[in-house]
Structures are given as structure tokens and as C-alpha cells.
Amino acid sequence: MPASPCSREQPGEPEPGGARGPALQMRGVRKVYGSGTNEVAALDGVDLTVGPTEILALVGPSGSGKTTLCSIAGGLLTPTSGTVVVGGSDISRYNSRQLTDFRRNAVGFVFQTVNLVSFLTARENLLVVDEIGPRTGRRARQRADQLLEELGLTGRAGNLPSALSGGERQRVAIGRALMNDPCLVLFDEPTSALDTHLGEQVVALIRQEMKARGTAAIIVTHDLRITHHADRVATIVDGRIADAGT
Amino acid sequence: MRIALRELRRRPGRFAVATSILTLISILLIVLGGLLDGLTASNTGALRSQRGELIVYSADAESSLVRSRITTAIRLEVERVAGRGNVSGLGSVQVGARVPGRGPRDLVPVVLFGYQLAPRQLPEVVPARDEVYADSSLVARGVRRGMIVRLGQARSAVRIVGFLDDSRFSGQGTLWGSLATWRSVIAANRPSERAGAGVEQALVVRTAGRSASREAAAIDRATAGATRTLTIEQAIQALPGVSAQQTTFNQIIWVTIAVGVLVVALFFALITVERVALYGVLKAIGASSRTLFAGVVLQALVVALIASAIGAAAGIALDLMIPVGGAIPFSASAARLVTSTVYLVAAALVGCSFSLRRVLRVDPAAAIGAGDA
Numbered sequence: 070m071p072a073s074p075c076s077r078e079q080p081g082e083p084e085p086g087g088a089r090g091p092a093l094q095m096r097g098v099r100k101v102y103g104s105g106t107n108e109v110a111a112l113d114g115v116d117l118t119v120g121p122t123e124i125l126a127l128v129g130p131s132g133s134g135k136t137t138l139c140s141i142a143g144g145l146l147t148p149t150s151g152t153v154v155v156g157g158s159d160i161s162r163y164n165s166r167q168l169t170d171f172r173r174n175a176v177g178f179v180f181q182t183v184n185l186v187s188f189l190t191a192r193e194n195l196l197v198v199d200e201i202g203p204r205t206g207r208r209a210r211q212r213a214d215q216l217l218e219e220l221g222l223t224g225r226a227g228n229l230p231s232a233l234s235g236g237e238r239q240r241v242a243i244g245r246a247l248m249n250d251p252c253l254v255l256f257d258e259p260t261s262a263l264d265t266h267l268g269e270q271v272v273a274l275i276r277q278e279m280k281a282r283g284t285a286a287i288i289v290t291h292d293l294r295i296t297h298h299a300d301r302v303a304t305i306v307d308g309r310i311a312d313a314g315t
Numbered sequence: 316m317r318i319a320l321r322e323l324r325r326r327p328g329r330f331a332v333a334t335s336i337l338t339l340i341s342i343l344l345i346v347l348g349g350l351l352d353g354l355t356a357s358n359t360g361a362l363r364s365q366r367g368e369l370i371v372y373s374a375d376a377e378s379s380l381v382r383s384r385i386t387t388a389i390r391l392e393v394e395r396v397a398g399r400g401n402v403s404g405l406g407s408v409q410v411g412a413r414v415p416g417r418g419p420r421d422l423v424p425v426v427l428f429g430y431q432l433a434p435r436q437l438p439e440v441v442p443a444r445d446e447v448y449a450d451s452s453l454v455a456r457g458v459r460r461g462m463i464v465r466l467g468q469a470r471s472a473v474r475i476v477g478f479l480d481d482s483r484f485s486g487q488g489t490l491w492g493s494l495a496t497w498r499s500v501i502a503a504n505r506p507s508e509r510a511g512a513g514v515e516q517a518l519v520v521r522t523a524g525r526s527a528s529r530e531a532a533a534i535d536r537a538t539a540g541a542t543r544t545l546t547i548e549q550a551i552q553a554l555p556g557v558s559a560q561q562t563t564f565n566q567i568i569w570v571t572i573a574v575g576v577l578v579v580a581l582f583f584a585l586i587t588v589e590r591v592a593l594y595g596v597l598k599a600i601g602a603s604s605r606t607l608f609a610g611v612v613l614q615a616l617v618v619a620l621i622a623s624a625i626g627a628a629a630g631i632a633l634d635l636m637i638p639v640g641g642a643i644p645f646s647a648s649a650a651r652l653v654t655s656t657v658y659l660v661a662a663a664l665v666g667c668s669f670s671l672r673r674v675l676r677v678d679p680a681a682a683i684g685a686g687d688a
Contacts (some may be wrong), residue, residue, distance in 0.1 A: 259331050
């Protein structure tokens with residue numbers, strides 16, 4: 070697989086003194102839907118920085134702009150104005166093709182509904198990340214096997230998603246998000262489909278995996294019971310960061 | 316691409332309906348094409364087996380071998396243009412043949428050709444009088460080497476000295492002998508159509524590397540319009556019904572291909588709608604529309620090739636089951652099988668291309684629950 074733009078020399082060992090730049094920097098980001106009198110600002114002047122190894126929990130009421138912020142940080146949407154820098158690259162003005170490359174190489178996503186490919190095994194779901202871009206073959210297979218081992222899924226590598234438990238599916242999704250060695254992983258309500266106990270386990274695993282790799286993460290959640298696993302909790306209300314946390 | 320192939324392998328049921336319909340379309344294409352080829356072959360073999368490039372009819376015959384008569388004087392004019400060694404006479408007569416072992420009223424319709432220039436597969440030396448080669452389709456009617464067959468009401472006896480393939484004419488098996496044999500049979504059985512000494516029905520001309528169209532024009536000029544000279548292909552198209560048959564069958568084939576395009580378009584349109592969420596996720600993690608559409612094309616290609624392979628196998632089985640020269644003129648040639656496969660694959664590619672717009676429109680932001688709308 071192509072090297073991630075934010076690849077670390079030694080994963081899991083952040084540079085002393087925080088020499089590596091922030092994983093995400095948003096400055097004055099606005100995202101407006103519609104026009105004229107129908108104009109709705111989903112994000113309105115958002116300033117947010119996420120450190121290179123930081124885990125940020127993003128909370129806020131429904132419709133506050135959490136998902137829009139996450140989508141802009143992950144290159145799924147482009148901002149109407151403002152700048153977005155991920156892993157040192159300003160993606161604010163990237164065209165569609167550049168955003169596709171950016172998503173493939175620099176960020177990882179874990180979606181609310183997991184969204185594994187149902188006809189691929191756990192291992193193949195990880196390898197999808199390699200197969201949709203310039204293929205690296207053996208390197209990708211080695212990385213997939215390593216991730217599956219680290220996530221405790223070696224014995225389940227050949228199983229289809231339908232044969233996996235909810236927690237195992239979520240772990241496969243985390244493995245897929247880490248396949249491209251991203252500088253930032255975006256989790257969209259990762260515990261919404263899990264019970265309290267399993268949700269707790271999954272978020273603990275997320276923290277463990279992110280910290281082990283020195284990878285930054287934003288966890289979008291409604292569930293305040295899991296925010297203690299984050300380094301910082303930011304609150305967004307009506308498209309503005311009401312509390313950036315400390 | 317691998318994802319698309321894995322889906323085909325692991326979810327074969329999903330593609331079963333489309334594959335089944337395309338298989339039926341493939342079989343229909345091959346059957347229609349095979350019938351067309353069989354009909355064409357059974358009507359045109361005698362002309363296609365000629366070694367010459369041009370055929371000369373009398374102008375008043377309207378390109379019909381049966382009506383045409385070439386006199387000695389006209390032949391001399393043609394020889395002056397084409398060279399004497401390149402011009403040979405041809406005659407034909409349709410008669411009923413009494414074949415030993417068949418009932419006295421169970422006549423086998425045949426066309427007896429008299430020739431000077433041997434058709435392909437036959438030795439250059441013309442057989443002796445009352446000796447003929449037979450088209451191999453007549454074997455199914457009981458004709459055997461060495462057998463005496465009696466032709467027409469006059470029961471003119473000819474002896475079978477060998478066989479040649481694919482030389483049928485007007486849907487009938489053919490016999491090939493000397494012009495003298497032809498003259499004697501036509502004189503005995505069709506006195507009103509008798510051809511005098513030196514008179515032939517048509518001339519077969521070898522162009523010896525010269526331009527066939529220029530040579531044909533030169534011949535017709537030299538005979539002052541008394542002849543109409545055609546290339547073999549033109550002569551085939553001028554045969555009664557051949558052109559109409561080909562047009563009709565080809566129209567049915569094109570309609571069948573259009574149905575194939577529609578089936579694939581509908582199938583992949585439905586399957587793409589089902590996959591919107593999956594495509595959204597794949598785009599979100601970095602798949603390009605081109606990669607996703609390439610997967611759709613690959614699946615359409617594989618489905619079409621599987622359908623074509625089954626269709627081709629059915630066509631070959633049908634070809635083996637149906638006897639040559641039997642009641643059903645069917646021929647599954649390699650060219651027809653390849654052409655039908657190419658048509659079906661092209662139909663599949665065109666059909667699946669209608670899904671391109673839908674693939675392009677899948678918004679990756681939808682995977683995470685955000686979108687521009």
C-alpha cells in the first residue's frame with residue numbers, strides 16, 4: 070500500500086516534545102446547505118485542532134453538525150469556506166479525485182452501522198482498502214494479518230460478517246480503518262448498535278489501538294458514558310464549537 | 316475488481332436470473348444464426364464452391380442460373396477478355412433422383428451440375444460421361460459411392476464416384492458431372508430446355524489476380540451488354556430468397572440483441588440501486604467511481620461469457636443432433652459461435668453502461684449519514 074502521508078517512523082512512539090504537527094486543524098470552517106433564504110449553516114466558523122496522537126470525543130445534540138464536521142475532516146465533504154489541514158495537507162480545495170486519494174491514504178473511517186462488505190471474509194474486508202487503490206499485495210496481506218492478530222481476530226479471519234458477533238464486526242471495521250496507517254481515524258457513533266458492556270469494550274479497544282499506534286481519532290458520539298476514554302471532549306452546538314475541552 | 320469477482324463466486328444466486336435470461340438469449344442468437352447459416356449454406360454451396368471469382372449470365376436471365384443461356388459466340392467474346400484458359404462452362408438441371416433402397420415414388424430432389432472447372436474439393440479432371448460426384452448431404456438420403464442413381468422421368472443413369480461437402484443449391488443436394496452428362500440428362504428429361512452443343516447456362520471466370528469488378532465490367536462491355544457478370548458474392552445475393560432470408564433473420568437477431576441490452580441494463584440498474592450503501596462505504600474509504608464501475612463491467616462481462624459458453628455448447632449439441640441435409644437447415648459454425656458471443660458481450664457492456672451515471676452519483680458522504688442534499 071502507498072505510504073500514508075502521515076506515516077510514522079515508529080508507530081506507537083510519538084516524537085518527543087510533540088514534534089509531529091496536529092492531525093487535524095480546522096480554521097473558520099463553514100458548511101452551508103441551500104442558498105438565499107433557504108440557506109442553512111451546518112457548520113459556522115469552526116476552529117478545532119486535534120493533536121497527532123489525541124483522541125477527541127465530539128458530542129452534541131442531534132443536528133448540531135457533528136457528522137458534517139467529521140465528514141469534512143475525512144474529505145467526504147468540502148467546506149464552503151475556511152481551511153482544513155489533515156496530516157499537514159490542506160485539503161480544503163481538493164477536487165473530487167484528490168479527495169478520493171486522500172481518503173484512501175490518509176484517513177480511516179468506522180461507520181455507525183459498521184458497513185462491512187457482506188460477501189467478504191474479515192480478512193478480505195481489511196484487504197479491500199488495498200484492492201481499491203494501487204495494489205501492494207504481500208505487504209497488505211501481512212498488515213491485514215498483523216491487524217487481525219492485534220485485534221484478537223486471527224481465528225475469525227476467514228469468517229463472513231454474518232458469522233461474526235457485533236463486537237467482532239466492529240473490531241474488523243477498526244482494522245479496516247487502520248489498514249492504510251492513517252493520521253486520523255473518524256468514528257461515527259461506534260457504540261450505537263452495541264449494548265453498554267460491549268460499547269465500553271469497543272471504545273476501550275479503540276483507545277488501546279489508537280494509543281498503540283500513535284494515531285489521532287475523533288469519536289462522534291451521543292453516549293456520554295464512553296467519553297472518559299477520550300483525551301478531550303469537545304461539544305458542538307448549532308454548528309459551532311461550544312466547548313473545545315481541555 | 317477482485318471484490319466483483321468474489322461477489323460473483325460467493326453470491327451466484329444474485330446473478331442467476333440475469334445469467335439464465337442471457338443464456339436463453341445466447342441460445343436464441345446461436346439458433347437464429349445457425350438457421351440462417353444453414354439456410355444460406357443449403358442455397359449457395361454450389362456457388363461458394365466455385366474456384367472462379369466471376370460468374371457470367373446472359374443479360375436476359377436476370378441473374379438466374381436456370382434462365383441463363385450462353386452461346387458459343389458470347390463465350391468467345393468472354394474468352395477474349397479473360398483468357399481462354401480462365402473461362403469454363405457451367406450448367407444445371409433440377410431433377411428427382413431414384414436412389415436404390417428407397418421406394419419407387421420416394422424421389423430425392425437433386426440439382427445436377429455440369430462443369431468444366433472443378434469445384435473446390437474435386438479433382439481437376441472432369442469425371443467421365445454419366446459419372447458424378449455427390450454432395451455429402453445426400454448420404455443421409457441413402458446415396459453411396461459406386462451406386463447407380465436414376466435421374467428424372469427418363470431415369471437417366473449416373474454412377475456416384477465420390478463425394479464433396481457443402482455444395483448444396485436451392486436447398487437440395489447436388490451432383491457434379493461433365494457438361495456432356497448435363498446435356499444428356501437435360502435433353503432426356505427436359506426436352507424444351509435442351510442446350511445445344513456449345514451452349515452453357517453460365518460461365519465461371521477466373522480473374523487470375525486482376526480486379527474482379529473491372530474484369531466483370533470489361534466482359535459485359537465486350538459482349539455489348541449480352542451478359543451480366545457478377546462476383547460470386549453478388550451471384551449468391553441474387554439467388555431468389557437469399558437476400559430476403561438474411562435480412563429477415565438479421566433483423567430478428569438485432570432485436571434479440573436489443574432485448575439482451577435491455578435485460579443487462581435493467582439487471583445492473585437494480586443491482587446498483589441495491590449497492591448504493593456499499594458503494595458509498597467503498598467511496599468513503601477511497602474507491603474511485605472508475606474502480607467501482609470497472610467491477611460492474613467485469614461482472615457483466617463474466618455473466619455474458621458464461622451465458623455465451625452455455626449457448627455455444629447448446630449450439631454445438633444441436634449441430635451434432637441435426638443431420639446435414641436434413642429437414643432443419645442448421646449449421647453452428649465457429650464463426651457464428653464467435654460472432655454471437657461478441658454480440659452478447661457487446662450487449663452486456665452496453666447494457667451495464669447505463670449504470671455508470673448511478674455509480675457516479677453515489678455520494679460517499681451518505682455512508683456516514685451526511686450529504687450535500
